[in-house]
Amino acid sequence: MSEKNDLQVTYVTINEDHLxxxxxxxxxxxxxxxPKSAIYKLLRxxxxxxxxxxxKPVYKxxxxxxxxIAPIRIAEREEFVPSKLDKVTRLENDILFEDKYLIVINKPSGMAVHGGSGLSYGLIEALRALRPEERNLELVHRLDRDTSGCLLIAKRRSVLTALHEQLREKTMEKNYWALVEGQWDSKTKNVTEGLRKNTLKSGERVVRVDNTEGKPSHTRFKVLER
Known part of the structure; x- marks a missing residue:
């Protein structure tokens, strides 16, 4: 990607990394x-x-x-995460797999996947601080802040696109484990509820049960251990 400025107007030429x-x-x-709201206003x-x-925003x-890109009249802040912060350095121990294409990390419970909504940084910003040489680290998917588990981080745009296609085509299998208080009803093996995505003003996305306007969903449960 190349970039030049002309009277505060920015010109960017796209290369393979962002194809x-x-x-x-x-x-x-x-x-x-x-802010995201300002970016969508620029596009509109x-x-x-x-x-x-x-x-349009969906243009690829x-x-x-x-x-x-017209001059931005909003003060931009430098993304800075102290790489020696204990919470950040401990993430090294949570990396389950890493090669030149991908990082698989066990996201700790209590850590958001990205900054925003009052958070100065999240897991992706922390990883960028730990791997400053990796300029294209991007989240493949997300996990809720309180949910721990495997999170995929792409190092290349081509990897991100390929994994997004697998998620879209449902050729990637995802399993969730949960601890349940009390005795799980053995008859409850399938839950079908409509799920609707909502975006808060902060930009955070939440999913709520809505059997009127939500998309159909099917969750299968299996008791592994009592």
Whole structure:
């Protein structure tokens, strides 16, 4: 990716690292410190253009696209996470697997996957501080703040795209383990409820049961041990 400024207007040329990425997700990462609401406002007003044309937030970047980004009048803050902070350094012990393509980490309970909603940083920002040489670390998926478990972090855009396709096509299997107080009813093996995604003003996404407007879901339970 190359970038140049002209009278405070920013021009960015897209390379293979961001091929196929949605423009809104690219801008959220590229314009660090700028609220999501401001980024979507820029897109709506046509202050971000691709190859001189207006685009929608869902537009997927192509090789050699030229982005024109109007001057941002919002003070940008530097993303800084102390790499020697105990909570950050302990994450090294939680890494289950790592190669040049991917990190698999056991996300601790109580740590959000990313900053926001009053949090100065989350797991992804902490990993970027631990791996400053890795410039393209991105979350493949998310886990709730209080949920522990395996979290996939892509090191390359191509890996991120491939794993997103597996999630979308449901060729990736996900299993969740839970501790339940009391005796689980052995007859309860399937739960079908409509689930609806909601986005809070902070940008945090939550899912609630809504059998009227929610999407169908099917969760299968199996007691492993009593």
């Amino acid at each position: 196929g990425q949605r423009i809104d997700n690219f801008l959220i990462t590229h314009l660090k410190g700028v 007003k046509g202050e971000v253009r691709v190859n001189k044309k207006r685009i 970047l192509q090789l050699d696209d030229v982005l024109r």
